[in-house]
Amino acid sequence: MVKKKKKRAQTTMRLNILFLFVFLLFSMLILQLGVVQILNGEEARERLNQTENAKASVAVPRGLIYDADYNLVVDNEPVRSITYTPPKNGDSHRTKIELAESLAQMMEMAPNLDELKALVNERDKKEFWYVYDADNRKLIEERLPETDEELSASELYQLQLDLIEPEDYNYFDWNDPYRLNVAIIKKELDQAMELSPHIIKNENVTDEEYARVSENLSQLPGIDAKIDWNRVYPFNDTFRSFIGNVSDADKGIPRENQDYYLNLGYSWNDRVGESGLEAQYEDVLRGQKEVIQYTINNEGDIVGTKTVQQGQAGSDLVLTIDMDFQQALDEIVKDELEKYIAQDPYRNRHMEDALVAVLDPQTGEVLGMTAAHYDREENTYTNQPHRVVYDAHIPGSSVKGATVLTGYQTGVIDIGTVLNDRPIKIAGTPLKKSWRTFGLINDLRALEQSSNVYMFEIAMRIATARYSYNEPLRSFDTSSFQTMRNYFQQFGLGSKTGIDLPFEATGYVGTNIIDGGLLLDFAIGQYDTYTTLQLAQYVSTIANDGYRLAPHIVKEQRQANGDKATLGPIVNSQSPQLLNKIDMDERYIERVQQGFRLAATSGTGRGHWANNPYNVAIKTGTAQNEFFVDGEKQYTNNLTLVGYAPYEEPELAFAIIVPRAGVGNDQNGIHHNIGNRLIDAYFDIKEQKATNN
C-alpha cells in the first residue's frame, strides 16, 4: 500500500508538472497575442490602412504666340503619339509581351522590313527570347557554369545573354515583320518608368494606327493614344532667337535647375521653355497640367483615382512686335550691311554686325529688334537678333545727351552755358579735341555739332579738376566716375533695361577710376560699353521727357480658347512700366531734345536727315574701336546712331550700332541709311495698315 501511494503521488506530480508546462506554453501564446493584437494592434492597423498617394500629370497644350497684329508667330502642330504608362512597380515581362503582341497588330514601328530589322539587334533578340518564356530562363540558368565567383546582377545578366545561342532566339522568325514589331514595341515598353508616360511611337503615326489603338484602349492596360504637339514657327527665323526654344520630352527639365522645376510640380520629362520668351513666360505658356491622384495601398494596388487639379491650357502671348515691321527691319539691316561690305570689302574687313533696337518711347513696347551678322568664312548673312541685348559696344558721341543732362543735373552747367572748345592736352595722354575747334559754343551747339571738348569740360567740372595745358589734372575727384555713371544709369546706360527676357547684358564698366583722362573719354562714350537696347532706352527716355520705361516684348496674355483664328479674353495686359523719372526740370530735357533735333536738321546728321519728312531727332556717334589682329593694330569705328521721330510726339525711338566699320567717310552712311529706311518702313506699314482697316 505504501509503495502504491508513493507511486500514485509520483505519477500525479509528474502529470501536474506536465500540466503546468502546458499552462505556461498557453500563457505564452495569450501573452504574445496580447502584444501583437493589443499593444501593437493599432500600429498594424495603421500599416494596413497606409496608402500612398501618387500623382500623375496629363500635359496640356502650350500657349501660342501672336504678333501685335494677331498673326501667329508660334504655333502648335499636333503630333499623334502612342504612350505607355506602367503601373506602380511596373508590369511583368509576360504582361508587356502580351501588350506588345496586341499593339503589333495595330501599328508598325517602321515603314518596311529592312528598317524594322535595323531596329532589332542581336542583343534585342536574345533579350526578347530570354524573357519570352520562363522555360527559356530556366534553360539558360541550367547552362550557367558552376562558379564561386560573386557576380553582380549586371555581370550575371551579361553572362546569361552570352549563353544564348542563335538557335535559341531563332526560335522566332526574325524575318516576320510582326515578330520584329513585337520585339521593338517590347523594347520601348521596357524603357518606361512606373506611373510615367513613355512614348512608344510619335512619328508618322497614321490615322489608321491612331484610330485602331484608340478604339482598343480598354484592352490595352497602360497604353494611351495621345495628341502631343510640336512648336512651329510660321515666320521662320524672324525674331526667332528672342522667342527661344522649348525642350523636348527626352531632354525634359534642365538638370542644372531641376530642384526649382520639380518644386513647381514639373516632372522629369516635361517640356519647358529653355530660352527667350519661352523661358521668360514659361509660367504663362505652360498652363496647368491636369493632375490625377492615385491612391495606392501598401501592396501597390491602385485603389482610387481622383482629379485633384483641372487642366488648363497655357495662355497665349501677344507680342508688341508687328512681324511685318520686324521682317522689314531684318531686311533693311541685312541689306545695308551686305551693301557696305560689298562696297568696300577691304576697308570693311572687320565689319560683320549691324544691330538695331526700336522702341515705342511712350509705352516701352519693343517695336523691333534685329541684328544681321556676316559670317566671313561661310560668306553668309544670318539673323541674330539676340545680339541686341547680348552684345555691348563702345557707343561714341551718341551718349552726349546723357553727358549734357548730367551736367545740368549736377549744376556744373545750365541752359545756355558757353564753354571754350579748344584742344585739351593732359600730361601723358594724347591730345583730346573735337572734330573741329569750335571756340566758344553753348550747350545746344555742342549737341548739334557733337563737341567733344564741351563734354570734357562738363566731366572736369564734375570731377572738380583743375586743368592746365599739358599738366596732369589737379584735385581730380575719383568719385566722379561713380557720379557720372549714376546719372547715366538713370537713362539705362550701364544698368539693366528691365526687358522681359531671361537674360540681358549691361555692358563693360571701366575699372580705372584714377586716370582723369578716362573720365573725359567716358563723357564722350569712349570708355564704358552699352548694348543696343540700352542705347535705345536712353534715347527713348529723352524722347519721353525723362520717363524711363522698361522695354517689353509681350503686350498681352490671353486665355487659350482652342481656336487659332480668334483670340481668347485678355488675362493680363502689360501697361508701361516706369523704372524711374529723370529728376530735373522739364526744360532741361527739352533743351537736349532741341539739340538732337538740330543735329538732324543742321548738325552732324544734316546731310542724311535734312530731307526726312518725319521730323527726326538724332545723335550720331563714331567711336574709335581699336584692336589687334595677329599683333597688328586695327583701326575701326563703331558707328552709332540714336534718335526718335516724330520730334513733337515721338512714336518710335531707335538705336543703331554698326561695330567695326572701316575708317573713312564712305562708311558713314550705313547707320544713317538704316535709320532712314527703318523710319520710312515704320510709317509706311502704319499707313498701309490704317488704309486697310
Place this chain on the structure above:
Amino acid sequence: MQKKLPIDYTIVFILGCLFVISLLAIYSGSGQYAFDDPTYFIKRQLVFIVLGFIVMMVVAMFDFELLEKWTWLFYIAGLGLLALVEVIGIERNGSQRWIDLKVTEIQPSEFMKIFLVLHIAMILSKIGKYRLDFKESLFVFMKIMVYMTIPLYLIWRQPDLGTTLMILFSVAALLLISSLSLKLLGILTGIGLTGMGTLVYLFMYRRDILDEFVAPHQMARIYGWLDPETYSRGFGYQLQQALLGIGSGQLSGSGYREGYQVQSGHIPEAHTDFIFAVIGEEFGFIGTSILVVLFFLLIYRIITIALQANSLFGMYICVGVISLLTFQVFQNIGMTIGLMPITGLALPFVSYGGSALLTNMMAIGLVTSVHLRTKSYMFGNDEDE
C-alpha cells in the same frame, strides 16, 4: 452503460465549439481559393467532421487495453505507408508527403505519429510503476530510440520538419513522465538542452556549418521568422502578412469576412496552416483567446482523464495525445504570431484537412476509451490489484 454513446461530453462540447470556429474560419479564409463554389471547403470539412466523430466513437468503443498487444501492427502499417510515400507519394510545395487515394489524399505521417505514440506508450507501460535503475532504463531508452528513429527519418526526408519536431516533442514528454531512471532522464535533458544550445550557437555564429545539414528552404524560414522585415519578400513575407493581419484585428477584430489581409489573399494558406490568422484578424483578441482557452480546456480535460486513469498504458496514451496536441497548437499559433518558425503544421480540429482531423479524432477516441474504461473500473472492484 451500454446504452450510452461512447463519448465524453466535456470533450465533445469543446470539440463542437472548435468545429464551429473552424467552419466559420474556413468559409471566410477559403474565399480566395474557391472559384465556383464558396462552400466547397466547408462541405468537405463537414464530411470530415462527421467521419471524425464516427472514427472517434469507434476507437472509443474498443477497449484500449486490447490495443496494447497490437500496437506493433499499427506501427508496421504506419511504416509501410511512409515507405509508400517514398515510392508513389505526390509532391506539393517541394515536399512529398501525400498518397493519392483518388477520392482524397492521405498523409501517412499524420497516422504514424499516433501509432508511434501508442507503441511507445505500450513499451513504457510494460515497465510498470516502479522506477527502473539506470541500466534497465538505458536498454528501454535505446529500444524506444530505434522505434522512433526509423519513421522519424522517413518523415524528415519528405521533408516535414513540423511533424518531425512534433514526434520528438511527444517522445520527450512520454520519456520524462515515464518511470525511467531519473539519472538517465537527467542526462537526456542535459543532452537535449546542450543540443538546442548548440543549434542556437550554430545559427547565430556558424551558420555555414548549419547550412550543411539544413535544407535551404528550412533555413530561409528560420531567417524569415527571426527577421520578417528584412525577408518580407521571401519567407518572412507570410509571417509579415499574418502578423499584420492578426495585429490589425486588435481587441474585437475586423468583423467576419471583413479582414483585409485574409480577404485580399495576402495571407497564404488561410484555410489550412494559417487559419489562425483568419480568426485573429476577423475576431480579434477576444476570438483568439477564446480559441486558446478552448484548447487549454481540452488539454485540461485530458489531463484529468490521465490523472484518473488507473491503467499506466491509458495514462501514457493521454500524455502522448496531450503532447501531440500541445505541440501542434503551440507551434501553429506560435508561428503565426512570430513565436516559432514557420512549419507546415495545421491547427488541430480547426485547419482544413482530412488526414489531420481524422488522426486527431482518433487520438481523442483513444482518450475517450481510456476515460470510459476508467469509469467502468470505478464500478468494479479495482482498489486492490
